[in-house]
Amino acid sequence: MHQTQERGRVQWRPRRLAASLAALGLAAATxxxxxxxxxxxxxxxxxxxxxxxxxxxxSLTPSSVGLSFEASSLSLPGFTSGNLATYEKTLGTSVMRIGANAVDRTFWTSTGETAPSWATDGTITPVNLTSLAGLAQASGWKVILAVNLKHYDPARAADEAAHAKAALGSSLLALEIGNEPDLYPQYTNNTAQYISDFQNYVAAINQAAPGVPIEATDVATSPTGTMQNAFVSYETGLGTPNISELTSHYYPLKGAGCGGTSSISDLLGTTTRTNELNNATSAVSQAARLGVPAVIDEGNSAYCGGQPGVSDVFAAALWEIDHQLVNARQGVQGVYEHGGVKQCGTTMPYTPLCALTATDAANGKLAAQPEFYGLATVAQIGTxxxxxxxxxxxxxxxxxxxxxxxxxxxxxxxxxxxxxxxxxxxxxxxxxxxxxxxxxxxxxxxxxxxxxxxxxxxxxxxxxxxxxxxxxxxxxxxxxxxxxxxxxxxxxxxxxxxSTGSTTTTFVGGLSGKCLSVTGASTADGATAEIWTCNGSPSENWTVNPNGTIIGGLSGKCLEVTGSSIANFAGVDISICNGAANQQWTVNADGTIVGVQSGKCLSVLGAATTNGATADIYTCNGSPSENWTKR
The missing domain is CATH 2.60.40.1180 (Golgi alpha-mannosidase II)
Structure with a gap:
């Protein structure tokens, strides 16, 4: 902070010289x-x-970072009975979306019907929805639940919606009708049929479960592709859209399951980043036409399950941070990373969570994969x-x-x-x-x-x-x-x-006329506070903050009472700011500096006035060694 002055002050004592010289490499006010x-x-x-x-x-909101799972997960006992809720709580309070490709291969029944042959991913019943509600309540997360559109049956979807509303209550954020309908054979070159079928589902669901929001369209292709464009145009014509958010999916790379050979450099490269930014911009632009949020409710590093050695390594964590933040900054209001809950190595490589053993999978005991660390990092930012x-x-x-x-x-x-x-x-x-x-x-x-x-x-x-x-x-x-x-x-x-409300100053002892400093200009935790002849050293600069902390100008660490002691003669040092009470001080107009925890005054041991005399705390008694002048 005083670079020019520091270089000219030859009277600094030798034991501060090494630390002082290190400080000279800093740019002014840096x-x-x-x-x-x-x-x-x-x-x-x-x-x-x-x-x-x-x-x-x-904005970055609590629901920015979410998770997506296959609908078939609902029929796995470990999905709702294991530690998934705790992992979700580690990420905050957000949204889990249940759907994906498996929704096309799962069968809903509330009456015990035999599943048709196409239902290769299992049957979902009201019992599963009750278990899902327990997971939502335990984690504090909301749920988006998909219903089957590929096998057209509005009445069955409406029945599931009614049971979901009853089981989940306020935890049910929205219903999703189908998954990636732009890839369904019946809608190839027939977007009008999709729109008609979708509206039939909406009518049935509104009658069976009034008030439950519906989202759309969960397309696999571009947010500005043929189906999404046609759907948005239709919804615009309604005057008031009948969807709560406009959804799409995004995977920047092709995974090994589809013959992909993507590398770490592809994942972290500028082309992928630029494509992600452009996709986010398109999604937000389309949603704005309807006045609803844009959400990417399924995605990850590479479609078709991911790329081994890319999607399941630390590089994916770094990618995840950028992926989440570039979407949120562009205005996407939720990005839900897709994954599974099965045994690692038997499920998609890009999954944020998986079970280490078959037994763990059966019990729902999941382990964090590298990508989850990226999600957890974003959660640490806050909103x-x-x-x-x-x-x-x-x-x-x-x-x-x-x-x-x-x-x-x-x-x-x-x-x-x-x-x-x-x-x-x-x-x-x-x-x-x-x-x-x-x-x-x-x-x-x-x-x-x-x-x-x-x-x-x-x-x-x-x-x-x-x-x-x-x-x-x-x-x-x-x-x-x-x-x-x-x-x-x-x-x-x-x-x-x-710095608003903060002041940067030196504290000059009323008895000694010397500056409060740190022994040897040290920046280490536990370095002792002392007095020394004022010489402009950055270790003599202190920032007094509204939260009661006093931070060293050289160290960036908080002035504190050693060991949280409240006894007379307790030492004073610096340490990493941690919000503890022993790092809180009240700087009074009468010149005293009083520890919040101890109620005692910052003083100099033995009322000494010599260089190197250490600071301590002592019952306030009006002694001039307890008086400090800011200058």
Missing amino acids: MIASVGTATTAAAAVPQVINIAQTTTGT GDFLNVDNPAWANVRAYAVKHTDGTETVVLDNVQDPAVNGPTTLQLNLGASFASGTRMDLTASSLSATSGITLGGQTIQPDGTLPTPTTTGFGIGGNSFNVTVPAGSATLLTLTP
């Missing part, structure tokens, strides 16, 4: 938050990403409005910014480069506003092809579906720009706290 070395970061000229404090008009971002580095590092209702912002940096042949990337973030501090969380693995050893904030998703609280690293900003280094093949979430 901080490098990097797993690489400061030397490496300084050697490269960083590309500049500009984040404007203006919104795109689109908010997208900000406009100018990112010239987008081919290598995908960047997004989301502003939350509490004024904080989360910047997402998704480095899709292969770490086997690329080093870390250093970027300069121009924020368009002043920020006091931030925290960093990383999604990492050993390589793009890794299938294990993936961590989010140092944590792994547990066998029961929970994610322990990810670890974050705090850092200071104290301005409107800073540098950050992101390793290739990783993603970083930076949550920034604005």
